[in-house]
Amino acid sequence: MNSKWARVGVIAITLLIAGCSTQSTNEPEPGTSAAVVSPARLPRHVDKSDRPHVSFDPCLDLPDATLIEAGYDPGSEENADFTPDEYTFLGCSYDTPSRLYGLNILSGNISFAEEQEKTKAYATQIDINGRRALLKFQADEPDACAISIETTYGVLIVDRSLFKGTGEPAPESEWCAGLEDTARIFERYIRKEG
Template structure:
């Protein structure tokens, strides 16, 4: 299974605008019927938070969860992988869920819009697919 805390190098994180030193296991590590490894990153100004979870849940199970939560799902393909862009019911969250061999990887980004002091607040999913495309090579063929 892809480990988002150890397989993403510092250079990639910095290029994407996240502080490598913010790397931390998130409280979302889950072990039981399903196993999820997770890692959280923050931008240097703490406006953006990125939580990446890799787990053995199927895409159908992920879709059912997001649908039951009332989230908006847009099906897509990213670098040849089945994916979903999820605009979560909570206004400042956007997820991209990407199929892998074991299950899926969930890239969940939040924007602390109250910390933005100048300029408009970006659309919550703006640029997230490009971010995922930068990280997927670290995943390999998993």
């Protein structure tokens, strides 16, 4: 075999190995705000409504490294989809390694306006990386806090529960502590346009 064909073979094998990598090449560095665009694909579930398809799937579009950056264990993933005929929520649940927090990440095609109306009694409007969002917590639901982020297809909900293991609720100041930072990490992966 001459050296020209040997080089071609080495290049082909290198390209084949690189093409099989499961690590995303468009993943931002931890702590950056560079937008990442997930690949277009048919959603895992399409409802029977005329609502937009859910284009961001937290179970598929959030790399393990991003979950770890946010403090959650990718190995604890459990499906949290809610898929009636009228709308779709694709979701996954995660725990922190020490089980202090449980997190549901739900991507749905209800509109941000619907979410605002539903939560108007207890939500506060905030901003997550330039997107409109709602910080949601209720005094009668201790140890829980959620953020709904506006998307082009609907909303992304980052919903966290605190597990203290003492049987007593945590102080109210702890319910939402750090959740906006977590939402900013995940927002980087949502498409900016339809």
